[in-house]
Amino acid sequence: MTAGCRARSCFPRDQIPHTVEELTERLKTRAGQYLAEGIDGDADGEYAERSTGNYNGVVDKSLISAYEATGNEDLLGYVERNLNMMLYYIDGDDTIFTQNSTRQDHGTVLYPDKYFYLYTYMAAKTGSLLFDAAAHKSIRDNMDRALPAPDCMYIFMMYDWLLDYEFKGCGYPDEYRRFFPGSQVLRVKKKKYVCSVLNNKAAFLFLKFGDLPIGMRIGESYCDIRNFIPDTIEVKDDGCVLKAKASGWYYQPFQEYPGTSDWWAMDHTKREKIHTSTVGITVSLSELENGLEISVKAEGMSGLPLRVELDIPSGVILENDTFCLTAGKGESMILRNGELRLHDGAKKITIGPGRGTHAFKGHYSGEERNETGYSIFLNDYTPCGHTFRIIDETQEA
DSSP states (O other), rough: OHHHHHHHHHHHHGGSSSSSHHHHHHHHHHHHHHHTOOOOTTTTTTTTOOOOOTTTHHHHHHHHHHHHHOOOOOHHHHHHHHHHHHGGGTTSSSOOTTTSSSSSTOOOOOGGGGGHHHHHHHHHHOHHHHHHOOOOOOHHHHHTTTTTOOTTTTGGOOOOTTTTOOOOOOOOOOOOEEEEETTTEEEEOOSEEEEEETTOOOEEEEEEEEEEEEEEEEEEEEEEEEEOOOOEEETTTTTEEEEEEEEEEEEESSOOOOOSGGGGGSEEEEEEEEEEEEEEEEEEEETTTEEEEEEEEEEEEESOOEHHHEEEEEEEEEEOOSSSSETTTTTTOOOSSEEEEETTTTTEEEOOOOBBBBOOOOOTTTTTOOOOOOEEEEEEEEEEEEEEEEEEEEOOO
């Protein structure tokens, strides 16, 4: 695209600049107008899209470019805070946690390769040994995996001051524990596992033992409520508590004729509702050195078939003292009692004790389903309370 074409796409026809100098000034003015709106990075370093696997890196590169064009060092502050945040979003298998992203990288398995240039640039700028070690680790792992080089190597040719840079360390933080109040995410990394807790999400818990993921949801199927979605999180020294309350209701008749007999065309916001019952759910998570202890307590309405659903990958081996099976894609089981052992190679994860007073697994529209993996249900009727553990019992070699 020529400069003239670009100008025509940016300005009305009667305002198209006629010289390069005029175009440059007009573009600077326009860029200033956008920058005047502010940057959507918060104090924790998170951007609005929460895109740890993709757009965080795109935004960081853009802010570095803007800094180099304007000399405004405040822009590098956003980059520094975001790269620091990203260190807490790298799992024990060196992949990026993407389950909180609002973009297309959500739930994908990605490595931090694209952050190599960013960590190197900011390590040189700030002297951060954490950034230095992360940059070195990302490119060394990229080479060890024999993957294509990250699409940033050409950028290094632009900076003579990086020619003699030598790495001093190599690695990501071995352990961490941090709560991000803006996104309401708690990230915990221990030697044997990584735990991610997401407030305001139906899929609110993600455990990872090495590269073995286990997710947790709670099904309610209560009036218009499909899943437990926590709306408060209290972070404690060794865990957290999540809570939410759901209300059962029914529409009342319109006070006046709504103007149509077509249900979908009616304005149902004008109906009164009668609230008949409530269910309050509290989930308490306690961090252990080799996993989690999870307590689920439901109070209020009697007889609601509650479902704790643990999502695991298909293909792993499940066994206890009476059976042994391979987890099938899209299939499930109810663990009624006792413990279940999950084998993935040499790794052994124990889940239990189970609970199974009903066989309802959910069927209503709008429910999230584990269609690519296998589900383990712990079921009970409300009011109820149950405590179980998910722990790594792999024998050390």
